[in-house]
Amino acid sequence: xxxxxxxxxxxxxxxxxLRSFGAHGTGVVRPAFSQPDIASRQWLAIRMADAGLNPVFxxxxxxxxxxxxxxxxxxxxxxxxxxxxxxxLDGAFGVxxxxxxxxxxxxxxxxxxxxxxxxxxEGRFGALTGSRVWSGALDLxxxxxxxxxxxxxxADARAAMADLCARDFVRADRFLGYVEAxxxxxxxxxxxEDVIGVVEHIVGIRGLRVCFAGQQxxxxxxxxxxxxxxxxxxxxxxxxxxxxxxxxxxxxxxWTIGHVELKPNAASIVPGLADFSVQWRxxxxxxxxxxxxxxxxxxxxxxxEYDLKCTHSDYLSVPPTAISGPLRQQLETSAEALAPQRWxxxxxxxxxxxxxxxxxxPVAMLFVPSIGGVSHDFSEDTKEEDLLLxxxxxxxxxxxGA
Amino acid sequence: xxxxxxxxxxxxxxxxxLRSFGAHGTGVVRPAFSQPDIASRQWLAIRMADAGLNPVFxxxxxxxxxxxxxxxxxxxxxxxxxxxxxxxLDGAFGVxxxxxxxxxxxxxxxxxxxxxxxxxxEGRFGALTGSRVWSGALDLxxxxxxxxxxxxxxADARAAMADLCARDFVRADRFLGYVEAxxxxxxxxxxxEDVIGVVEHIVGIRGLRVCFAGQQxxxxxxxxxxxxxxxxxxxxxxxxxxxxxxxxxxxxxxWTIGHVELKPNAASIVPGLADFSVQWRxxxxxxxxxxxxxxxxxxxxxxxEYDLKCTHSDYLSVPPTAISGPLRQQLETSAEALAPQRWxxxxxxxxxxxxxxxxxxPVAMLFVPSIGGVSHDFSEDTKEEDLLLxxxxxxxxxxxGA
Numbered sequence: 001x002x003x004x005x006x007x008x009x010x011x012x013x014x015x016x017x018l019r020s021f022g023a024h025g026t027g028v029v030r031p032a033f034s035q036p037d038i039a040s041r042q043w044l045a046i047r048m049a050d051a052g053l054n055p056v057f058x059x060x061x062x063x064x065x066x067x068x069x070x071x072x073x074x075x076x077x078x079x080x081x082x083x084x085x086x087x088x089l090d091g092a093f094g095v096x097x098x099x100x101x102x103x104x105x106x107x108x109x110x111x112x113x114x115x116x117x118x119x120x121x122e123g124r125f126g127a128l129t130g131s132r133v134w135s136g137a138l139d140l141x142x143x144x145x146x147x148x149x150x151x152x153x154x155a156d157a158r159a160a161m162a163d164l165c166a167r168d169f170v171r172a173d174r175f176l177g178y179v180e181a182x183x184x185x186x187x188x189x190x191x192x193e194d195v196i197g198v199v200e201h202i203v204g205i206r207g208l209r210v211c212f213a214g215q216q217x218x219x220x221x222x223x224x225x226x227x228x229x230x231x232x233x234x235x236x237x238x239x240x241x242x243x244x245x246x247x248x249x250x251x252x253x254x255w256t257i258g259h260v261e262l263k264p265n266a267a268s269i270v271p272g273l274a275d276f277s278v279q280w281r282x283x284x285x286x287x288x289x290x291x292x293x294x295x296x297x298x299x300x301x302x303x304x305e306y307d308l309k310c311t312h313s314d315y316l317s318v319p320p321t322a323i324s325g326p327l328r329q330q331l332e333t334s335a336e337a338l339a340p341q342r343w344x345x346x347x348x349x350x351x352x353x354x355x356x357x358x359x360x361x362p363v364a365m366l367f368v369p370s371i372g373g374v375s376h377d378f379s380e381d382t383k384e385e386d387l388l389l390x391x392x393x394x395x396x397x398x399x400x401g402a
Numbered sequence: 403x404x405x406x407x408x409x410x411x412x413x414x415x416x417x418x419x420l421r422s423f424g425a426h427g428t429g430v431v432r433p434a435f436s437q438p439d440i441a442s443r444q445w446l447a448i449r450m451a452d453a454g455l456n457p458v459f460x461x462x463x464x465x466x467x468x469x470x471x472x473x474x475x476x477x478x479x480x481x482x483x484x485x486x487x488x489x490x491l492d493g494a495f496g497v498x499x500x501x502x503x504x505x506x507x508x509x510x511x512x513x514x515x516x517x518x519x520x521x522x523x524e525g526r527f528g529a530l531t532g533s534r535v536w537s538g539a540l541d542l543x544x545x546x547x548x549x550x551x552x553x554x555x556x557a558d559a560r561a562a563m564a565d566l567c568a569r570d571f572v573r574a575d576r577f578l579g580y581v582e583a584x585x586x587x588x589x590x591x592x593x594x595e596d597v598i599g600v601v602e603h604i605v606g607i608r609g610l611r612v613c614f615a616g617q618q619x620x621x622x623x624x625x626x627x628x629x630x631x632x633x634x635x636x637x638x639x640x641x642x643x644x645x646x647x648x649x650x651x652x653x654x655x656x657w658t659i660g661h662v663e664l665k666p667n668a669a670s671i672v673p674g675l676a677d678f679s680v681q682w683r684x685x686x687x688x689x690x691x692x693x694x695x696x697x698x699x700x701x702x703x704x705x706x707e708y709d710l711k712c713t714h715s716d717y718l719s720v721p722p723t724a725i726s727g728p729l730r731q732q733l734e735t736s737a738e739a740l741a742p743q744r745w746x747x748x749x750x751x752x753x754x755x756x757x758x759x760x761x762x763x764p765v766a767m768l769f770v771p772s773i774g775g776v777s778h779d780f781s782e783d784t785k786e787e788d789l790l791l792x793x794x795x796x797x798x799x800x801x802x803g804a
Contacts (some may be wrong), residue, residue: 186623203622207669218777219658220605220683220751221588226775231659235640242634256621257633259669260662267609267661267679277669281622349622373628375620 027378032120061119067112077116087380101395131356177362187373196343197367201283207316216272230274255280324362334397429780434483434522463521469514479518489782503797533755579764589775598745599769603685609718618674632676657682726764736799
């Protein structure tokens with residue numbers, strides 16, 4: 001295995017240069033296909049070429065940096081588009097760490113490494129659009145009909161960079177696997193003071209939108225016993241799923257009621273309607289099923305008890321993604337060598353491009369800490385030493401696979 | 403006591419004529435100071451004059467029909483303005499029943515009776531604006547600065563009927579008391595199949611707006627144990643006040659969480675803020691106090707337990723209104739004579755002009771059933787026989803006070 005060393009100054013300089021596209025205070029405003037996004041991708045293509053990689057934009061704006069020969073290689077990367085108003089490291093860290101790993105490997109005579117920045121991970125047109133199309137999870141014609149909140153279609157948006165893009169997609173069969181480095185976007189590493197997270201699995205997500213319909217009534221003239229209060233149904237539902245789920249979950253399982261709309265939503269009116277989301281995540285498909293059963297049964301029994309009508313809509317289901325054992329082992333060996341006993345195995349609770357890429361090849365992921373667990377916010381940040389360590393762990397792990 | 407009999411045909415004809423102003427399907431669109439409201443008041447003034455009463459518009463558009471001489475008399479009435487899109491009986495029933503009682507009493511040689519239609523009971527400019535100003539609860543100059551949702555001031559709105567209005571308010575000291583007949587606007591009579599409700603007390607209202615502030619977080623990457631979920635705080639609060647209040651309330655006590663705003667209110671984000679209303683009503687000021695103590699203590703203890711910040715704003719307090727014993731006795735005697743064992747004592751859970759008038763004189767109220775408990779809706783209705791019975795009970799009750 002070759003000794004591989006990232007060039008810290010070059011890595012940090014590129015990371016800060018990428019931040020300058022769409023810079024806004026400490027964060028960035030660089031949504032997919034915006035002028036700063038396209039400009040940053042053009043700059044990144046040049047940096048890939050500088051590193052001896054062949055830059056290729058695919059038809060949806062995913063930017064690949066490919067080793068000159070056609071030999072099999074690992075693919076490393078993430079995304080460079082940002083939330084509408086986002087942090088500077090979400091996606092960007094993984095792309096620049098990938099570029100640095102590729103450069104460091106070339107310099108050390110290590111294995112060839114390909115680099116990618118997927119397009120629209122942050123979901124101007126849904127979520128993870130670029131990797132969804134590339135992986136075949138989403139048909140291009142279907143993607144083209146997606147629209148953003150302003151009504152612009154994906155087809156019109158990608159036309160803005162059509163002159164940069166190849167007609168064909170990059171073939172996936174040359175890639176041995178995909179490794180994505182990313183900021184954690186949660187509090188676990190920050191609070192545990194571990195500096196590297198090696199992802200054990202990417203959780204699956206289920207979501208249900210539930211509507212309880214009762215009877216809108218005057219809050220003064222309707223006795224408690226005669227009410228069909230949709231909000232009280234929601235309260236009972238929320239309380240009971242907390243109780244029932246507690247006995248079947250792990251400490252990593254999460255469930256959330258994040259969206260609630262009452263109608264008519266007035267202080268003096270008994271709510272006639274409560275429309276709300278329930279979302280749950282776990283790495284185990286069987287547990288996701290069991291949770292779903294509890295959630296659906298609880299909604300039905302609460303509705304019956306409170307004399308409400310219960311309807312569901314907008315069902316969401318993303319299966320858990322398996323992590324490649326060998327790739328994960330390489331990351332763990334590298335983490336233990338560079339940060340002995342300061343790394344941990346952990347789930348990824350968020351979706352990443354790796355979810356889609358897993359349709360095509362083995363995947364693995366590496367996390368660095370998010371200060372205060374903050375992400376999707378201008379104030380998102382990670383200690384410089386942790387960013388450097390993450391890039392080094394990634395580079396050493398992939399070099400060891402040669 | 404003179405035998406008094408309402409003229410059913412005349413009563414129903416006037417009630418339907420009033421419905422024709424701003425008629426819309428089965429309901430009415432006749433908000434305060436709208437063209438249909440002013441036109442209906444002009445018509446009502448003529449009907450008062452036809453009945454031998456002296457019609458007087460006061461400076462805010464309250465219309466009084468005063469007996470010709472200055473002798474002391476009872477005042478009967480309600481309001482003729484409607485909700486922006488309202489039912490045909492809310493207010494209108496009480497005003498036409500009052501007019502009919504006054505006419506029937508004159509015809510039977512009974513006591514003189516004054517009639518009133520208050521202005522803006524339905525709250526284009528707040529709530530019960532006409533009776534609030536007349537009773538002295540609200541200063542005219544202050545009322546003039548109130549605005550509707552379109553930004554029109556009360557001063558500008560009342561200018562539209564200024565040419566009809568007297569410069570001075572009607573003196574209250576000639577009135578022996580105020581009796582208001584009204585549709586129940588709730589389900590109690592309809593479900594019990596009683597046809598008359600004699601109001602025992604008008605409840606007091608307290609309201610509090612509470613805000614729980616936690617930590618907005620990613621719903622995938624934030625473990626349950628590390629969350630500060632403001633919505634979960636609301637659930638615990640709602641559940642605990644239900645439990646704790648249950649032991650200190652009566653079947654007539656009500657409490658409502660009718661308004662809830664989460665932020666950012668997205669399915670994939672742990673709610674950082676929950677802003678909600680709590681409103682409670684009871685006839686007993688001591689019980690209102692005790693409920694308030696429980697509500698405030700529960701909010702504080704839930705906030706502490708869930709690591710949330712708790713703030714309050716927009717405190718509302720309307721004291722319970724006492725009902726006159728003698729006037730209520732007259733209504734009960736009349737109800738028992740005309741509908742033996744088919745009437746009941748009950749609280750008024752809603753505010754009425756009687757709340758304000760109680761500042762000036764003894765008050766009492768009479769309810770007729772609302773079909774299905776529905777009000778503030780075009781479909782609001784009451785059986786014709788119940789409307790007639792209500793008018794007759796009112797007329798006989800006030801005649802018996804002579």
